[in-house]
Amino acid sequence: MNTQNKNNLNTALASWKASGEWLELKGHQIFVKDDGASDLPVLLLIHGFPTSSWDWYSIWDTLKSRFRLVTLDMLGFGYSDKPNVSTYSIHGQADIVEALVAAKFLKEFHVLAHDYGDTVAQELLARQQQGVGAGTWLSCCFLNGGLFPETHRAILTQKLLLSPLGPILNKLSGYKQFSARFSSVFGDQTKPTEEELRIFWALINEKGGKHIFHNLITYMRDRKQHRERWVNALHNATIPLALINGSVDPVSGAHMVARYKELKCRLDYLAELATIGHYPQVEDPAGVARHFFNFIDSQK
Numbered sequence: 001m002n003t004q005n006k007n008n009l010n011t012a013l014a015s016w017k018a019s020g021e022w023l024e025l026k027g028h029q030i031f032v033k034d035d036g037a038s039d040l041p042v043l044l045l046i047h048g049f050p051t052s053s054w055d056w057y058s059i060w061d062t063l064k065s066r067f068r069l070v071t072l073d074m075l076g077f078g079y080s081d082k083p084n085v086s087t088y089s090i091h092g093q094a095d096i097v098e099a100l101v102a103a104k105f106l107k108e109f110h111v112l113a114h115d116y117g118d119t120v121a122q123e124l125l126a127r128q129q130q131g132v133g134a135g136t137w138l139s140c141c142f143l144n145g146g147l148f149p150e151t152h153r154a155i156l157t158q159k160l161l162l163s164p165l166g167p168i169l170n171k172l173s174g175y176k177q178f179s180a181r182f183s184s185v186f187g188d189q190t191k192p193t194e195e196e197l198r199i200f201w202a203l204i205n206e207k208g209g210k211h212i213f214h215n216l217i218t219y220m221r222d223r224k225q226h227r228e229r230w231v232n233a234l235h236n237a238t239i240p241l242a243l244i245n246g247s248v249d250p251v252s253g254a255h256m257v258a259r260y261k262e263l264k265c266r267l268d269y270l271a272e273l274a275t276i277g278h279y280p281q282v283e284d285p286a287g288v289a290r291h292f293f294n295f296i297d298s299q300k
Helices: 003-018 053-064 090-103 116-130 156-162 167-172 175-183 194-216 217-223 226-234 254-262 286-299
Strands: 021-025 028-035 042-046 068-072 108-113 136-142 239-246 269-273
Touching: 003 053, 003 194, 021 090, 028 053, 028 090, 042 090, 042 116, 053 068, 053 194, 053 226, 090 116, 090 217, 090 254, 116 136, 116 194, 116 217, 116 226, 116 254, 136 286, 175 194, 175 217, 217 226, 239 254, 254 269, 269 286
Parallel strands: 042 068, 042 108, 108 136, 136 239, 239 269
Antiparallel strands: 021 028, 028 068
16 A cells, blocks of 8 residues: 555544544443434444454445444444453443444444444344344344354464463564454455554554453353354344355354354345455455345345
């Protein structure tokens, strides 16, 4: 990326932050973006670990042509509060998302989720099925994520962060280690640029965020503990579900899709991106948007 492109990306990030807002949700300051025409259908976007709502930047304008977009940096991510506590949980993040739905008076909406956000979406979907969820979901589309703990191939760093060595690893890890690990889950032809990596790293380090990784990573235990509830949410869905999945993702690629089919979970639309890794909305935003629109249009 040349200097001009680098400057453009930094300007885009500054604009992203300036166009957002901080709402107090469940006692925390949470960064929120609400963008698009008010008469369009609403799309709620839920990001992954260890990044933030910025993950949606490359696909944002395309999605905004057809939706009012609402997203947030979940607690511990991006520009939101990052308390150094051991009480992070998927249920807690779901509570914050539902508080956002209430604060924005969202009545009905579609959902697009990725990675950690997939798990939050599964909990929210379970609440919808119990009749206690906030708002009414119209559909849900999952990008790469650990929908099934038995197919989630955690990288070594994730395993170490979850161990008693987690706090020590946080202190020893820096940008060099992050960039290598993060790039490893992308497709061979769609690696992030140096400038993109530095922006991801800067967002992670907002408010000392790197030093709470060992607290955030406990979602891997949540997935095992609540597997039956969250897999049943996929089985019992009464709304259309879609998968748009990067096949070469070592964490949740083609093997995750195979397990999804094996378990016979509801699936109304499937797109398998043959050369794409763990971050399809970053690696192939045009392809993801095209498939997402096809999914939405197939419901009509």
